[in-house]
Every structure is written in structure tokens, then in C-alpha cells.
Amino acid sequence: MSELISLENISLKAADMVEEGRVHKDLYSDPAIYEEELDKVFNSTWVYIGHESEVPEAGSFKTSYIGRHPVILSRDRKKNTHVLLNRCRHRGATVCEHRKGKTKAFACPYHGWGYGLDGSLRGVPKLEEYDGVLDKNELPLESLRHESYQGLVFATFKDDIEPLEDFLGKAKKWIDLFVKQGGGFPLKVLGEHRFNFPGNWKIQLENTTDAYHFPIVHKSFVSSLDDATADIFDFLDGEGFVEDLGNGHSVMVMIPELIDLEADLDQPIPARFEELAQALREEGQSEEQIKRLVRASHGTGFNLNLFPNVSCSMAFFRVLRPVSVNETEIQHVALGGEGAPAVFNQKRMRLHEHFQGPMGFGTPDDGEAWERVQKGSMAGQDGWILVNRGMGKLFTTPDGNTAGAVCSETGMRGAYQHYKKMMAAGEEK
Amino acid sequence: MTVDANLVNNVTAFIWHEADLLDHKEYQDWLTLWNDSGLYIVPTDNNETDYEATLNLALDDKDMRRMRVTRLESGESVSAGAASMTVRMMSRVRIVEQNEEQVTARCAMTLNELRHGKLITYPADVEYILTPKGSSYSIQRKVVKLLHADGYLRTVSFIF
Structure with missing residues (x-):
């Protein structure tokens, strides 16, 4: 039995499937492309x-x-x-x-x-x-x-690529802001949730820079919150934005007031945090320290996506691992402060349990949506995934980066353009 | 060693009743089985004993149990609506400790879930602390130790 040998260049085919405002659905489902991604992306970067x-x-x-x-x-x-x-x-x-x-x-x-x-x-x-x-x-x-x-360890098979700090580039500013949620203490991993879903890794990569889905997919989570907290999560009409940071990285700011957790420490403690504040008071913490810890307890107001496998997502690290073209493992890593008061770290773990992990009030609904995207990618011969939301309303941030509204798909486009570059690297047409 | 068959029977009857409520999603009735100070716990590390000081898959006090049920019943959760049918077997019930205030029991559970046409099985060791209530019991603590608690789980839109 003879087999036809394909002369098609898979990497270039995948690169061509990324256009400015859309990507081809085969990027989720083609096993040959997946094999190339392991080499061209995961074996070739930090x-x-x-x-x-x-x-x-x-x-x-x-x-x-x-x-x-x-x-x-x-x-x-x-x-x-x-x-x-x-x-x-x-x-x-x-x-x-x-x-x-x-x-x-x-x-x-x-x-x-x-x-x-x-x-x-x-x-x-x-x-x-x-x-x-x-x-x-x-x-x-x-x-x-x-x-x-800042304590985040990256490794690479490549000795000739740029130093990590150059690769992170404009994302460093946001990592510096993210680690402030230790509440004045060094950031510490407190534990992790692990789950998998039957879908391609890029579906997860997109999700952490997708504010558009939040009020739809997570309606049942928002309904479970008190009114004041629910208002905070009602951010689609707010002043948030998504900024393309280069090298596939992006930041999605959902709650601008919570960009810098060490700013605005003069504000009174909101009523919904009073229980935590009181517990800290009983431990003998100063009012200044209590304000700092309370403000840090819920994490930052942004998701920082670092290409290709980790997101500093509001209050935790979301780490993905591709297992096969249609299976991905995810860790939700809970964070706290090394040496911080026990009630602070416990509060952060309870908040993590509320939304994250396989039994959280958020993750199962995300998983359901992602599974449907993977299933849908098998429909039809030729189909495209739209990532053009907000393309007509881009602006430049004070840092000189391209940005769009909080629910724009600016971050996804940034990741896919970097993916395209990596897949095409070293290949000739 | 003597086994108090009457006690085992009473505890087993209670555990079966709870299991039946959960499989049939009679969550409001399930909520009434609990003491106000009771905790529903699904650990990530089955060797842990200080659950409040560690990260769990779930650590539900009264408010969180109510919110969990509300979420599952709301019709707003796309995963809860994905026809998550469960059938669970509760067996191997043993009374670990007993005094006038409470009974500590543990048992084996095999929970089967049908979701998107696929069968998923969750084997677990379940520990109960029950307090007497009339002729039956009330739950002070339920710890579900999944056999693969530290592995990569599928997402869960039901109650163990």
C-alpha cells in the first residue's frame, strides 16, 4: 500500500490561518498543526x-x-x-x-x-x-x-533567544503591580486546583483576555454575590481596556480602581470587607496595615496574559498545558502573602474556592463554553473564529501600546499575531 | 469486636436518604439536613486535616451551601443545564466513633455522572460527622475525599 506524502508545510499553513481579525477553526482541531505548535511555540520560547x-x-x-x-x-x-x-x-x-x-x-x-x-x-x-x-x-x-x-520562573530549550526580561518587556510593569497583592508580604503559592477540558489550548489562552463572556457565562456567579460586589463585576460599560503589550502578551483591565493595590489606601474600608477587617483588628494589626491587607485581599483588577501558557489573572495564576489537539490541562494557583496574617491568606483561599477550580462557581461554566467551541470547530469544511471585536475603535495608551475597550478582542489578536510569527519563523514560502 | 447493627442501620439509612436527595437534585431538602455550623468539604489534599488553613475544591459553610444550590437551580448556569445526571452508590458504612453528642461514620461512594453522553466515575471515601436530631440525624460535617482529588478533574456541576 502506498501513501501520498504531503508536501504541504504545516507551519506555514497554520500561520496563514491567522488573519488580522479572524483565525481558522482548524487551528483548534488539526492534529498536524498541534504537533508543529509544540515545536514552534512551546519548544521555542520562554x-x-x-x-x-x-x-x-x-x-x-x-x-x-x-x-x-x-x-x-x-x-x-x-x-x-x-x-x-x-x-x-x-x-x-x-x-x-x-x-x-x-x-x-x-x-x-x-x-x-x-x-x-x-x-x-x-x-x-x-x-x-x-x-x-x-x-x-x-x-x-x-x-x-x-x-x-518577580518570583515567576520560566524555562526554555533555546539558548539563543532573548533574555526573559526582554521577552516579558512591557508586561513587566503589570507583573510588578500584580505581585502587590501579597498585601505587603512576598507573594506565595497557597495551593492549586487542577482540571482538564476536552478542547484546544488556545481556547484557554483566549479566555483570560475575554471580558465579553463574563456577564453571560458567569451570570450564575454574579447572581450569587452581594449587590456591592456584583456592581464591581459589572465592568463591560466601565473605563476598562485591553492593551497589547507585544510578544503575544496583553493586559485586560476590568476594574481600573484596582490596578495599583498600594494606591488609595486612605479610603474607608467598604462594609463588605468589615468582617475581614475586624478579624485583623483582633489580631492586633494596625489600621494602616488592615487597609492595605483588605485592599489586597480580592486581588488586582486586571488579567495579564503572558504568551503562551500563564495568565496572572486578578488574584491567581492560571497555567495551561497542551495535552493533545483537543485536551488541555489547567492549574488555578491560589496566592497569598508569605508571613501574612492567617485570616488574610484564608480569606484569599475561600475567595479562590468560590470562583475557581473544578467545583468553583465560575470554572464549570467556562469549561462548558470551551467544550462547545471545540465541538463546534468540527462543523463544516471551512469556518473562521472571529477575533475582530473592537478593531474599529483602537487607541494608543500613554505607554504607546495599541488598546481597545475592555470587551475588545485586542489581547487575542496580539497573541495570535505572535503565534503567527512563531509558526512562520524559519520557514520559507 | 462488636458491631452495633442498629446504629449502622440508622446511619446508613440517613446516608442513603441524603444520596437520594442529591441524585434527584432535591437540593432544598438537602439544605435542611445540615446544622447551621456544618461544613461541606471536598479537599484537594486527602492527607490534610486543617481544612480552613488549606485550599480545598469546596469548603462550604451555610451561606456557601445556599449559594451553591441557588446557582445550580437558577437556570443561569450553562454547565448545570447540561443534563448532569448522577447515580451514586453509598456502601461500606463503618461507625468510626460514637458518643452522646455525635456519630462519626465513613463510607465508600461511587458516583457516576452522565454528561454530554459520556460516563464519568468519581470514587471517593466520604466521612460524616452527624448529630442526633429527633429519630434521625443532622450533618455537622461531610468530607468527600475523591480518589483523584489531586489529579486533573473534570468540572463539577452537581453536589457530591
Whole structure:
């Protein structure tokens, strides 16, 4: 049986499916395009791995992924961090299957090769049989280039791309604002929710810069809130905006009053926060500190989308991992303050549980909508996804960036234009 | 070891009653099974014991239980409207501790959900703290320890 060999260039085909105001539905459903994305996007840029607070001490580690590659973020005895490929150099088994923890070494379960937290190969059973054929120094766990900004750790397979700070570029200002929600304490990961949905990863990438869906999909969440809080979430007619930050990153400001959590600290404490304020008072916190903590407790008023896999989303990190063309895993990472009053961190966890995660009042409805988008992408031979909302009403921000109204699809267009560039990179027409 | 069959029967009858209400989405009646100070908990980490100090999938006090039910019944939630039928089996009931104030019991649950034509199964260990109320009980605490609590779950638009 003979097979026709396709001469089509898949990467260029995918790049061509991104137009200025629309993208082709096959970007959600074509397995060949998905395979190219893993290489052209996830293997070729900075990918978010985790937060430094998840590996706080010497010996701490957590496992993560870059696209399909399992990796370990570890902290060695000298407190240096490492990102290591989770693969024994002997016969290739993963050396760590725990989500997180503390260890002195990583031991391969198959033949007992042992590695240090820096990846160095320490122990090989029956080493004498390797006389003359193996040098332990040449076989550490493969170490990846990694850099961090404000505690957010990113890694990449590419040694020749720009430094992380250049890649983040204009997004750095917003990361600086985001981390203020520790309430004066260093930001700390408090826990995480994990769920998956039967749909393509880009559906999730779009969602964190999509204010348009909020009052529709999350009507039942808004109905569950008190009136004052519900008013805050009624932001589509407000002064919010979406700003394209370059390199696929964007920020969607829903509640402009909550851009800077350390501003406006003179305002009286709103009635709905009085319970938290009183609990802090009983702990002996000063009024100044209480105002600061209360203002930080609900998170920021914006979603910062960092291409390709993490969003600093109001009060938490939303991390995506592509599993297959039509399956995506998502982590909702709850945040608090390291050393902050327990009632503050507990309040933040309760708020996280309210909306986020597989049992939250928001996520299941998002998941339902995303699943429908994936199903719909199979309808018809030729169909397009519209991302042109607000294109006729763009403006330039004081930072010199292109922006649109809060419910515009400016952020999605920015992400897709960067995706297009990455997919076409190195290919010739 | 002696088993108080009468007590096991009474507790099992209560657990079955609750299970039936939940599978048939008789949520308003379910709310009346609770003490005001009761907590409905679905942990992310089954080894945790201090649920207030850790992140859970759900930690519902009286207000949150009421809001959860309101959301599911409102007709406004697109996922709750996606014909989420459940059938749950409650079995292996054991009385862990008992005194005049309360009974602590644990049991096995297998919950099956049909959603978008697909069957999804949730096995779990469920722990109850019940307080006597008339000839039956009232729930002081229910902890649902999903077997895959720390894995990647599908979204949930029903009550365990």
C-alpha cells in the first residue's frame, strides 16, 4: 500500500490561518498543526514553570511541563534553582513522579541511578561494570536555561533567544503591580486546583483576555454575590481596556480602581470587607496595615496574559498545558502573602474556592463554553473564529501600546499575531 | 469486636436518604439536613486535616451551601443545564466513633455522572460527622475525599 506524502508545510499553513481579525477553526482541531505548535511555540520560547515560593528551601522541588516535556524545578543545597529534564540518562525513566516535596536526591526507580538536586549524577549501582565506558560527569540530568522575574520562573530549550526580561518587556510593569497583592508580604503559592477540558489550548489562552463572556457565562456567579460586589463585576460599560503589550502578551483591565493595590489606601474600608477587617483588628494589626491587607485581599483588577501558557489573572495564576489537539490541562494557583496574617491568606483561599477550580462557581461554566467551541470547530469544511471585536475603535495608551475597550478582542489578536510569527519563523514560502 | 447493627442501620439509612436527595437534585431538602455550623468539604489534599488553613475544591459553610444550590437551580448556569445526571452508590458504612453528642461514620461512594453522553466515575471515601436530631440525624460535617482529588478533574456541576 502506498501513501501520498504531503508536501504541504504545516507551519506555514497554520500561520496563514491567522488573519488580522479572524483565525481558522482548524487551528483548534488539526492534529498536524498541534504537533508543529509544540515545536514552534512551546519548544521555542520562554514557558512558565512555577513560582519560586513553591520551592522555598534547599531540597524543595516541583514537577512541571514544557509542552510535552516533563521537567523538575528544584532548589539545591546552595539554594540555587534548576530546571531539569525529568529523564534518567541511563534508560530514560522519569526520576520524579511527585507533584512537589522535599528530597536529598532524585533516584531512578529502574536501576537506581541517583542524581543531586542540581542534576549531577551521583550514584550508579555496580559502577565497576562501566569501567572505561562511562564518565559520571558527562551524564547529569539535562539542565535547561531558566530565568525568573518577580518570583515567576520560566524555562526554555533555546539558548539563543532573548533574555526573559526582554521577552516579558512591557508586561513587566503589570507583573510588578500584580505581585502587590501579597498585601505587603512576598507573594506565595497557597495551593492549586487542577482540571482538564476536552478542547484546544488556545481556547484557554483566549479566555483570560475575554471580558465579553463574563456577564453571560458567569451570570450564575454574579447572581450569587452581594449587590456591592456584583456592581464591581459589572465592568463591560466601565473605563476598562485591553492593551497589547507585544510578544503575544496583553493586559485586560476590568476594574481600573484596582490596578495599583498600594494606591488609595486612605479610603474607608467598604462594609463588605468589615468582617475581614475586624478579624485583623483582633489580631492586633494596625489600621494602616488592615487597609492595605483588605485592599489586597480580592486581588488586582486586571488579567495579564503572558504568551503562551500563564495568565496572572486578578488574584491567581492560571497555567495551561497542551495535552493533545483537543485536551488541555489547567492549574488555578491560589496566592497569598508569605508571613501574612492567617485570616488574610484564608480569606484569599475561600475567595479562590468560590470562583475557581473544578467545583468553583465560575470554572464549570467556562469549561462548558470551551467544550462547545471545540465541538463546534468540527462543523463544516471551512469556518473562521472571529477575533475582530473592537478593531474599529483602537487607541494608543500613554505607554504607546495599541488598546481597545475592555470587551475588545485586542489581547487575542496580539497573541495570535505572535503565534503567527512563531509558526512562520524559519520557514520559507 | 462488636458491631452495633442498629446504629449502622440508622446511619446508613440517613446516608442513603441524603444520596437520594442529591441524585434527584432535591437540593432544598438537602439544605435542611445540615446544622447551621456544618461544613461541606471536598479537599484537594486527602492527607490534610486543617481544612480552613488549606485550599480545598469546596469548603462550604451555610451561606456557601445556599449559594451553591441557588446557582445550580437558577437556570443561569450553562454547565448545570447540561443534563448532569448522577447515580451514586453509598456502601461500606463503618461507625468510626460514637458518643452522646455525635456519630462519626465513613463510607465508600461511587458516583457516576452522565454528561454530554459520556460516563464519568468519581470514587471517593466520604466521612460524616452527624448529630442526633429527633429519630434521625443532622450533618455537622461531610468530607468527600475523591480518589483523584489531586489529579486533573473534570468540572463539577452537581453536589457530591
